[in-house]
Each structure stands twice: as structure tokens, then as C-alpha cells.
Amino acid sequence: MISFVIKKGTNSNEMRENNSSLITANLLDWYKKEGRDLPWRETSDPYKIWISEIILQQTRVAQGREYYFRFIEKFPDLESLAMAEEDEVLKLWQGLGYYTRARNLHAAAKAVMDRFNGIFPSTYSDIITLRGVGEYTAAAIASIAFNEPHAVVDGNVFRVISRLFGITLSIHSSEGKKTIKKIARSLLYTEEPGIYNQAVMDFGALICTPTQPKCVECVLQDWCTAFAENRVGELPINDRKIALRNRYFHYFHILQNNSTFLQKRNGSDIWKNLFEFPLIETPLPNDFSQLVKTDFFGELFGGITLFSVDHKLAIKHRLTHQLIHTHFYQMIIPEEIPFNPPKNIFKIENEMLSDYPVSRLTHKYLETI
Ligand code: SF4
Numbered sequence: 001m002i003s004f005v006i007k008k009g010t011n012s013n014e015m016r017e018n019n020s021s022l023i024t025a026n027l028l029d030w031y032k033k034e035g036r037d038l039p040w041r042e043t044s045d046p047y048k049i050w051i052s053e054i055i056l057q058q059t060r061v062a063q064g065r066e067y068y069f070r071f072i073e074k075f076p077d078l079e080s081l082a083m084a085e086e087d088e089v090l091k092l093w094q095g096l097g098y099y100t101r102a103r104n105l106h107a108a109a110k111a112v113m114d115r116f117n118g119i120f121p122s123t124y125s126d127i128i129t130l131r132g133v134g135e136y137t138a139a140a141i142a143s144i145a146f147n148e149p150h151a152v153v154d155g156n157v158f159r160v161i162s163r164l165f166g167i168t169l170s171i172h173s174s175e176g177k178k179t180i181k182k183i184a185r186s187l188l189y190t191e192e193p194g195i196y197n198q199a200v201m202d203f204g205a206l207i208c209t210p211t212q213p214k215c216v217e218c219v220l221q222d223w224c225t226a227f228a229e230n231r232v233g234e235l236p237i238n239d240r241k242i243a244l245r246n247r248y249f250h251y252f253h254i255l256q257n258n259s260t261f262l263q264k265r266n267g268s269d270i271w272k273n274l275f276e277f278p279l280i281e282t283p284l285p286n287d288f289s290q291l292v293k294t295d296f297f298g299e300l301f302g303g304i305t306l307f308s309v310d311h312k313l314a315i316k317h318r319l320t321h322q323l324i325h326t327h328f329y330q331m332i333i334p335e336e337i338p339f340n341p342p343k344n345i346f347k348i349e350n351e352m353l354s355d356y357p358v359s360r361l362t363h364k365y366l367e368t369i
Pocket of ligand 1: 160163164207208209213214215216218219220221224226227232
């Protein structure tokens with residue numbers, strides 16, 4: 001198929017166009033032989049493709065596959081998802097993280113029932129109006145389910161194109177994004193945009209990986225500027241420094257008779273609408289003797305001094321931009337002591353605990369007791 005030689009690393013428009021069509025052809029050829037066998041690729045149902053794309057937004061394929069099956073089994077269609085209680089959806093999502101995705105899926109399913117008569121929208125411009133759907137996800141669904149010619153552009157694509165075309169602009173700059181999106185559109189195989197998009201996703205995930213890309217076996221090596229100029233390790237240019245926020249959480253797993261106590265998180269912080277034990281967050285590390293002096297501790301226990309305390313677990317939990325230093329205390333209040341926590345804290349039987357959606361952090365603790 002390749003019958004002429006193109007000087008590597010050229011930037012001329014003509015050469016780039018030639019390179020683009022050869023890159024696309026070789027990428028598709030590679031995908032036919034090496035593409036991943038994924039369950040959501042066996043369907044053209046936009047609902048299932050949408051679920052898979054949302055799951056994969058911040059989740060590895062190996063973990064996402066299991067959740068995809070569970071989700072589709074419990075909510076096989078839009079209507080069943082729209083009719084579900086939010087707690088049910090969150091419970092099913094438990095452990096995947098980034099719970100906003102689950103809340104958005106639920107809200108979007110209801111919106112499709114209302115605004116599109118229960119039929120999943122079939123155009124990019126309608127799909128992108130759904131909550132939780134950005135340019136990447138809309139392009140993926142529109143191309144895979146409806147053959148619309150939209151190129152997906154995500155971190156994988158930024159990386160692959162930066163290396164192939166030797167782009168030295170930051171992938172966070174508006175110029176860098178504009179340049180890469182333009183190239184992504186030029187590479188798109190418009191006859192089969194869904195296949196092309198899946199090919200580039202797999203290529204970024206399997207071959208042109210963030211670290212240790214498999215350049216030796218790469219079918220695009222002949223057109224790769226970064227490879228020709230020995231700059232693979234330098235690209236893409238990512239000049240954004242992520243500040244890590246340290247937080248200090250102290251949870252109280254309070255037991256009385258056969259019951260425990262939970263609260264629901266609200267506001268705009270992490271884990272909105274998930275359940276957790278009563279919590280004190282402090283700006284700096286604190287030990288138990290310091291927690292006892294806080295206002296919240298006084299409100300929670302209202303002067304009760306007769307309880308046993310067991311420091312069960314100290315754990316650091318990493319989120320993308322946060323490191324949560326956490327202590328779990330288990331406290332047993334004797335049956336005869338009246339315990340009346342604030343209104344937002346409610347009592348449940350211990351055996352009901354597993355019915356409530358909780359964060360991965362709380363889940364880790366529950367696994368230890
Ligand atoms: S040669 Fe290496 S850097 Fe270039 S596209 Fe292939 S895997 Fe990526």
C-alpha cells in the first residue's frame with residue numbers, strides 16, 4: 001500500500017496531507033488486526049454505547065467492563081435508568097469514583113425521556129446537550145452509533161498527534177488544542193468515523209502509551225516526527241502543574257445496640273449524595289484528644305462521655321487533586337445511654353449498611369471490619 005517515501009518530520013501542508021492519509025490507512029489496518037474485543041463494540045445501541053463511554057471517561061477498561069455489565073443488567077434501557085432512584089444508581093457505581101458521572105447519567109436519562117420522547121438523540125448537536133456529555137463523548141457516540149463524522153479528541157489523541165506531528169505547543173494552551181483538533185479532523189476516516197475513532201482510542205491505549213510507548217512495533221513509526229527526532233519522551237508538552245490539596249478527615253463509626261449512624265454528603269464537595277459516618281474535617285492533622293475539643297464533637301455527642309473508642313484505621317486516600325489523610329474511629333455507646341445526634345445524622349441497622357452507596361474510602365474501611 002505504501003509506495004513512496006516521505007521525509008520524516010516535515011511540516012509542509014502537502015506533506016502533512018499525504019502523511020495524514022497514510023497514517024489513517026495504516027491505523028485502520030492495524031485496528032482490524034489488533035483492536036480490542038470490547039463488549040460495547042458488539043452493539044449499535046446508542047444507550048449502551050453512551051453508558052460505556054461515560055464509564056470509560058475516568059476508568060480503565062479492565063475495571064469498566066465489569067461495571068458496564070452490572071449497569072446494563074440492572075438498567076437495560078433508558079427508561080429503566082430514568083425510573084430508578086438516585087441511591088440505586090450511586091450504589092451500582094460504588095467503587096468507580098467520580099460519582100458525578102452517575103448522577104449525570106441518571107439526570108440525562110430523565111432528560112431523554114422528557115425532551116426526546118425516550119429515544120436517544122441521534123445527532124452530535126443533540127447528544128452534546130445531555131448532562132455529563134462533552135465534546136469527546138458526543139463525538140464518540142455520534143460516530144459509533146450514528147456514523148456522524150466527528151473525530152474524538154482526548155488525552156490519548158493529544159498524545160498520539162503531538163508525537164506524530166512533533167507538536168511542541170502545550171496541550172493545555174488554546175493554540176495547542178486548536179492545532180491538535182484540526183489535525184484530528186484531518187485524520188478522520190469519514191466513511192467509517194466510528195471505526196476510525198475506536199482505532200485511535202485503541203492505538204493510544206495499547207501502542208502510543210504515556211510511558212514506554214511501543215515504538216519498535218508501531219505501524220506509524222515511519223511518519224512519526226517524535227520518533228525520527230528522538231523526542232518521544234518529551235511529547236506531548238504538558239505544562240500544567242497540578243496542586244495537590246491535603247485534607248484531614250476523621251470519621252466516627254458509632255455503634256449502639258445493633259445500629260450505626262450515617263449522614264448524606266451534600267453541597268458541591270466530593271462524593272455528593274453518598275453516605276458516610278459522621279465526620280470532622282480539620283485543616284491540619286489532629287489526634288483524638290484535639291477532636292474532642294471541637295464544636296462538632298460537642299454537638300454530636302452532647303456531653304456523653306461514656307463510650308469506648310477504638311482507632312480502627314489510618315489511611316491516605318488519593319483523588320486526582322486531593323490527598324485525604326483519614327482516621328476511622330469506632331465508638332461504642334452503651335444501650336442505656338441516650339444518644340441524640342444532630343438531625344442530619346440518622347440511625348440504621350448494621351445489616352442495612354451495605355445498602356447505602358458510599359465512597360471508595362469508606363468502602364475500604366468497611367472491608368477491614
Ligand atoms: S513511533 Fe512511538 S511515539 Fe511515534 S506514534 Fe508510534 S508509538 Fe507513538
